Amino acid sequence: MKKISIQPLGERVVILPAKAEEKTASGIIIPDTAKEKPQNGTVMAVPVEDKENPITVKVGDQVLYGKYAGTEITIDGEDYLIMNESDILAVV
Numbered sequence: 001m002k003k004i005s006i007q008p009l010g011e012r013v014v015i016l017p018a019k020a021e022e023k024t025a026s027g028i029i030i031p032d033t034a035k036e037k038p039q040n041g042t043v044m045a046v047p048v049e050d051k052e053n054p055i056t057v058k059v060g061d062q063v064l065y066g067k068y069a070g071t072e073i074t075i076d077g078e079d080y081l082i083m084n085e086s087d088i089l090a091v092v
Contacts, residue, residue, distance in 0.1 A: 004044050004075055008082060011053055014045035015063065015070065015081045040064050040092070044080065055085055064090045 008014050018038040043061045057063060070083030 002044075002078075004078075004080070006045055006075060006080075008045055008047050010047065011055065011085045012047065012082050013043055013055065013057060013085055013088070015041040015065065015083060016044050017041040017079065017081055037067065039067055041081065057085060057088060057091060062092045063088045064092060 004014065006014055018040050020038055041063060043057050043059055043063060046055050046057065046059060049055070065081075065083060065088050069087035070081035073080050073082055
């Protein structure tokens with residue numbers, strides 16, 4: 001797993017979204033304009049541990065999040081999302 005050089009603050013976490021599907025199950029190629037935004041990804045960074053507001057996810061967790069959750073950022077040419085931990089729906 002690639003280490004990133006960003007430290008989120010408060011209750012925010014940095015997520016690497018999963019790649020959008022390129023083909024359907026039957027082999028049809030999906031054009032970029034029709035691809036669905038992924039709603040799952042990998043936690044890449046969490047804030048420094050705080051005893052008052054502990055973070056329940058850790059780096060490397062696979063998570064599900066809301067469709068419009070987070071703010072998109074680009075670090076070293078890679079797209080990430082920064083979102084509040086409360087926007088994470090589940091750990092898978």
